[in-house]
Amino acid sequence: MQEIRDAIMSGERTAEAFGSLQLPETFRAITVHKDEVDMFADRASRDKNPQESLHLDDVPIPELGPGEALVAVMASAVNYNTVWTSIFEPVPTFGFLERYAKLSPWAKRHDLPYHIVGSDLSGVVLRTGPGVHLWQPGQECVAHCLSVELEHHDGHSDTMLDPEQRIWGFETNFGGLAELAIVKANQLMPKPAHLTWEEAACPGLVNSTAYRQLISKNGAGMKLGDRVLIWGASGGLGSYATQMCLAGGGTPICVVSSPEKAEICRKMGAELVLDRREGGYHFWNEENTKQNPKEWRRFGADIRKLTGGSDIDIVFEHPGRETFGASVFVTRKGGIITTCASTSGYMHEYDNRYLWMNLKRIISSHFANYREAWEANSLIKRGLIHPTLSKAYPLEETGQAALDVHKNAHQGKVGVLCLAPEEGLGVTNPEMREELLPSINRFRNI
Numbered sequence: 001m002q003e004i005r006d007a008i009m010s011g012e013r014t015a016e017a018f019g020s021l022q023l024p025e026t027f028r029a030i031t032v033h034k035d036e037v038d039m040f041a042d043r044a045s046r047d048k049n050p051q052e053s054l055h056l057d058d059v060p061i062p063e064l065g066p067g068e069a070l071v072a073v074m075a076s077a078v079n080y081n082t083v084w085t086s087i088f089e090p091v092p093t094f095g096f097l098e099r100y101a102k103l104s105p106w107a108k109r110h111d112l113p114y115h116i117v118g119s120d121l122s123g124v125v126l127r128t129g130p131g132v133h134l135w136q137p138g139q140e141c142v143a144h145c146l147s148v149e150l151e152h153h154d155g156h157s158d159t160m161l162d163p164e165q166r167i168w169g170f171e172t173n174f175g176g177l178a179e180l181a182i183v184k185a186n187q188l189m190p191k192p193a194h195l196t197w198e199e200a201a202c203p204g205l206v207n208s209t210a211y212r213q214l215i216s217k218n219g220a221g222m223k224l225g226d227r228v229l230i231w232g233a234s235g236g237l238g239s240y241a242t243q244m245c246l247a248g249g250g251t252p253i254c255v256v257s258s259p260e261k262a263e264i265c266r267k268m269g270a271e272l273v274l275d276r277r278e279g280g281y282h283f284w285n286e287e288n289t290k291q292n293p294k295e296w297r298r299f300g301a302d303i304r305k306l307t308g309g310s311d312i313d314i315v316f317e318h319p320g321r322e323t324f325g326a327s328v329f330v331t332r333k334g335g336i337i338t339t340c341a342s343t344s345g346y347m348h349e350y351d352n353r354y355l356w357m358n359l360k361r362i363i364s365s366h367f368a369n370y371r372e373a374w375e376a377n378s379l380i381k382r383g384l385i386h387p388t389l390s391k392a393y394p395l396e397e398t399g400q401a402a403l404d405v406h407k408n409a410h411q412g413k414v415g416v417l418c419l420a421p422e423e424g425l426g427v428t429n430p431e432m433r434e435e436l437l438p439s440i441n442r443f444r445n446i
Contacts, residue, residue: 118177
């Protein structure tokens with residue numbers, strides 16, 4: 001891998017030079033092992049440790065298929081789907097790989113006794129498969145995580161509706177937490193030239209997810225002046241929603257869990273912040289079996305104190321079970337609750353009277369299609385939205401990075417250096433970076 005790293009670091013990016021680089025037989029990758037899926041069977045979710053299940057292995061380079069690209073990964077990042085994979089919840093991801101393998105001989109490559117994880121990357125294209133003509137070896141890139149076959153008619157108005165849509169690195173193999181990764185060419189997007197490798201790697205999944213959920217017509221379709229309640233507003237997903245709300249003329253009402261996280265939101269430019277722990281909201285009883293509508297009302301009253309008496313137009317929902325009843329309640333009549341993920345549990349409960357009788361809408365949102373991901377990446381490229389990277393670990397310490405996310409001990413995104421030997425490399429437009437440096441540093445140091 002040293003020859004590949006040296007070529008990237010040299011700055012000479014001709015297709016001929018990169019196309020002639022000798023590929024190694026193996027590369028290092030972060031994996032989970034199929035024979036270990038029961039290793040946490042006797043533990044509660046909170047006690048499962050990704051450091052025990054995530055391995056750094058030498059793995060062979062798979063054959064490159066039609067429409068695919070082999071990318072030298074300079075940096076990646078940890079998302080909550082990596083945590084799910086590492087603790088084998090809600091199900092082991094090997095079932096996804098087994099089902100995918102039945103699709104075609106090329107898909108069969110993904111069914112292995114190990115799963116290379118990771119749904120973000122920044123890097124350089126090394127090889128392209130048959131049928132790829134918009135990308136060439138030597139081009140810098142980032143990747144979004146939608147892997148889609150696009151044979152079925154349902155995928156052609158919105159690729160997220162394709163029945164063979166999968167999240168790369170979670171429902172497919174050969175993910176981004178590795179020295180090399182295989183992606184479809186229609187996952188690739190230009191790397192923002194003013195960002196370092198680790199900064200460029202971290203927005204892909206969360207930035208695109210936030211864009212579809214909050215801005216796109218497929219999500220809430222936020223408009224100028226909307227009041228948006230954002231759960232976990234300082235975190236990997238919520239920090240992008242907060243930035244988009246501010247940039248789009250909305251008013252974010254940021255919900256966080258500590259004074260430190262409240263200060264992060266204020267540094268981003270948000271003025272209305274609720275610390276839910278300081279507020280002591282108990283939406284559920286101690287047994288977590290019954291909700292308390294009085295606490296919904298108290299929460300709603302505190303929101304009105306911040307907004308001058310107004311209710312919420314849009315709720316940006318992702319915690320799930322713990323907060324969903326409250327989210328439905330506090331939304332204004334005719335408002336929208338847009339939901340993705342469910343980090344506190346999938347079985348949501350809410351009082352349907354507050355939804356049905358007040359004409360509220362629940363809109364589901366899951367990642368983003370290529371167009372939405374491209375638009376979200378364009379906001380990063382133009383310096384309108386900034387990466388929220390709090391820390392970057394070396395590849396060898398990915399287990400600790402995943403543990404940080406699992407324990408909610410992080411702010412913003414947690415990055416991972418793959419082939420990049422150190423932080424701070426990869427900037428090719430220093431003039432733009434210098435101009436944006438105050439904003440970059442403000443979000444980098446959250």
